[in-house]
Amino acid sequence: MSATSFLSDFHEVAAIGATPNQGVDRQAATAEDRLTREWFRAFAQHRGWEVRVDGIGNQFALVEFEPGAPHILLGSHLDSQPLGGRFDGAYGVIAALHAADRLVERVTAGEPRPRLNLAVVNWFNEEGGRFPPSIMGSSVFAGLMDEQRMLEVRDLAGVSVREALGEIGYLGTDARPEIAGYAEIHIEQGRILERESMPIGAVDFSWYTQKLDIEVLGEQSHTGATAMADRHDALVGAAKVIVKVHEVTGHFEPEALVSSVGQLTLEPNSPIVVARRVHLVADLRAADKEVVLAARARLLAEIAEIGDAAGLTINVRDFDVRDNQHYPEAGIALAEQVATELGLGARRIRTMAGHDSVAMNRIAPTVMLFIPSVDGVSHCEREFSRDEDMVAGVDMLTEVAWRMLGGALSEQGLIREAMAQS
Structure with a gap:
């Protein structure tokens, strides 16, 4: 042909x-x-x-x-x-x-x-x-x-x-x-x-590829009536997690690691409700498996700190790991x-x-x-x-x-x- x-x-x-x-x-x-x-x-x-x-x-x-x-x-x-x-x-x-x-x-x-x-x-x-x-x-x-x-x-x-x-x-x-x-x-x-x-x-x-399935759990409340100090905003916590996923590459040699969050869903997804749950998937990739594992360990520690500081529960599960x-x-x-x-x-x-x-x-x-x-x-x-x-x-x-x-x-x-x- x-x-x-x-x-x-x-x-x-x-x-x-x-x-x-x-x-x-x-x-x-x-x-x-x-x-x-x-x-x-x-x-x-x-x-x-x-x-x-x-x-x-x-x-x-x-x-x-x-x-x-x-x-x-x-x-x-x-x-x-x-x-x-x-x-x-x-x-x-x-x-x-x-x-x-x-x-x-x-x-x-x-x-x-x-x-x-x-x-x-x-x-x-x-x-x-x-x-x-x-x-x-x-x-x-x-x-x-x-x-x-x-x-x-x-x-x-x-x-x-x-x-x-x-x-x-x-x-x-x-x-x-x-x-x-x-x-x-x-x-x-x-x-x-x-x-x-x-x-x-x-x-x-x-x-080497490693994904993290991340669930951020907060408390649903009114965006207008809830005092800022009383909020447990899952979306704010998720935003901080996303920034950490992006920034983790800076702790390694240039181009040694790539990272991203490409999917995010939130509940109840209303303009007048503080989010109670956010689900996202983080993606880590490197030529060297040890680089990915080190990035994963760093992220797990930082994610735990985010949860503790904001009164959130953040569950992280390994997902779609490929050697x-x-x-x-x-x-x-x-x-x-x-x-x-x-x-x-x-x-x-x-x-x-x-x-x-x-x-x-x-x-x-x-x-x-x-x-x-x-x-x-x-x-x-x-x-x-x-x-x-x-x-x-x-x-x-x-x-x-x-x-x-x-x-x-x-x-x-x-x-x-x-x-x-x-």
């Missing part, structure tokens, strides 16, 4: 759930998410590929080369953040579909039939914006999260994952494909590749070799963001590739990657997948290497 057809498909999908400022809003298991899933299904069925949906809503398109053989799996996710970008996740799924189609064309044209099968996946709820935690579908697939427990997770409106998937017709029962390897291509969501004019990043490891993941050296070397042969060039790069490949790397040899992001922005409508970089990435993924189909990473020794590093 041509670069033109890929770009046409990419921009067609970008119109689903499009926002006024050229972003998308396709949160997991919404009507907009369903439309992208229907697009994925139509692409696969038009080519005669089998389509499956598993019990957590992961969607697969299967290409059979060798009956009974396991699959090399390619893909990413089609769901987005609220008011998110049109490249994050969707680029990787559409690139994988086009790479698969190109590989089928190679075999049809007479190239050696692979000894492994091929599949493309659209993972459910990678973003976690509606249903936390993120990377849900691939983590269930990899056995890192319990399927039944995840199906009972509810959004802020009280709708469960089970109910939402059922509503859009994607609560599946199909068997999950057996896999021998996984490859994913994604926008970088950072500025390294752009700054260095490098078209491809070969991911070597992921940052560093080191990708197989053989896969990184394969990516570097392919990039050189294609005249692209690649550099090794870490991922600060979480991706489905982080989960998949726990169970199968995995290759993670990046293309440049303009200005490094992501999870916003301004997110952008150039057409020429996207097209180069499809070429890259196609060739990496072809070699993986030939067994480049799935020999037993390399499987053991990947498992040892996880």
Whole structure:
């Protein structure tokens, strides 16, 4: 398939759930998410590929080369953040579909039939914006999260994952494909590749991630009639916690740690009532696990001080902790070799963001590739990657997948290497 057809498909999908400022809003298991899933299904069925949906809503398109053989799996996710970008996740799924189609064309044209099968996946709820935690579908697939427990997770409106998937017709029962390897291509969501004019990043490891689920409990009272000295304002306490989460990075080397609070809910959320409860989630990430643990310890102490000083109860729970993941050296070397042969060039790069490949790397040899992001922005409508970089990435993924189909990473020794590093 041509670069033109890929770009046409990419921009067609970008119109689903499009926002006024050229972003998308396709949160997991919404009507907009369903439309992208229907697009994925139509692409696969038009080519005669089998389509499956598993019990957590992961969607697969299967290409059979060798009956009974396991699959090399390619893909990413089609769901987005609220008011998110049109490249994050969707680029990787559409690139994988086009790479698969190109590989089928190679075999049809007479190239050696692979000894492994091929599949493309659209993972459910990678973003976690509606249903936390993120990377849900691939983590269930990899056995890192319990399927039944995840199906009972509810959004802020009280709708469960089970109910939402059922509503859009994607609560599946199909068997999950057996896999021998996984490859994913994604926008970088950072500025390294752009700054260095490098078209491809070969991911070597992921940052350590730690979230804190924080509940601030005060006392509901009248905003006008309650004396300031008598107030136990949960929102004021939460504001102080948020500032501490932001400031904790200053106690470490520059850029060694990133932190944020991205979600906050309060009760009763009335303009004339002092808040009685605030719930928020803090996010800490660093290349070095010990940096995150030190930041966590500091925050726990400071949060306790805030609670004591204001007469508040503040409960903190560890949430969504992810260790560093080191990708197989053989896969990184394969990516570097392919990039050189294609005249692209690649550099090794870490991922600060979480991706489905982080989960998949726990169970199968995995290759993670990046293309440049303009200005490094992501999870916003301004997110952008150039057409020429996207097209180069499809070429890259196609060739990496072809070699993986030939067994480049799935020999037993390399499987053991990947498992040892996880």
